Amino acid sequence: MTPDKIVRNFARCSDWEERYLYLIELGEKLPKYPSSKVNDEYLIAGCQSRVWLDFSYDHASQTFMFSALSDAAIVKGLLALLRVVYHDQTAVDVLNYDIRAWFESIDLKSHLTPGRTQGLDAIIEDIQNTARVVIEGQ
Template identity: 45%
Template sequence: MTASVNPFGISITADDIVENLGFFDSWEDRYRYIIDLGRELPAMPAELRSDERLVRGCQSQVWIDVSEEHERLQLSVDSDAFIVKGLLAVVLAALNNKSPADVLAFDINAYFEELGLMRHLSATRGNGLLAMVARIRDEAVKRSKPQ
């Protein structure tokens, strides 16, 4: 996977997240790391926290704004729950600043499996995470150029 500047202002990839989580022995420590990633996300402007950007199917309130710059998706996200903001950071490491085609080609389920993430989330939280990814993928489909 290629590195891209993510919302934290540094280069981090999905591979980096996998490697960093591998350093921790317990899921409690991994959750702390994920929450810390979420704390590094820039604040979403209040005017973007609208009903049209609200992701349905999430236990917490989650907003996702997708714009496009230079044929790459730019994601702005927010949530009212620390762990969810962290999960959004994990997703952004994989999908932000990617072309719509790259977003659609990325195997997010394999990524989550490699992280062991879905096994350690409640069913409700896991469904919410998948709803967030589905929203981003839907936006990628809308912006995809025919081959």
């Protein structure tokens, strides 16, 4: 799955109810999150739902690995979208990707509650901060 394919799939949906169903379907396809990482160390602050994020860096391939879990179906779908964009990317690619413009291209944020938008922004900020730390450490 690629960001462009997501945009095309969203465009094929006839209305936002169908898009929400697609988003939920994407969330159901997230890889299994390790139960050992369902704890406060991986819990993202600022989210309305509970979200656990393991965004680690593989020094050998110089790419990020991304796994996540939420207790809310829509949020799991949002995490699946972020995984499509950020998984197996370099720190520079993570920071250079205009995620907000991509969300605009699928008209996502205008259909999220303010709480979900705030949580999504908190997750993106956490991911981008991790990428910045990697770049600074190189």
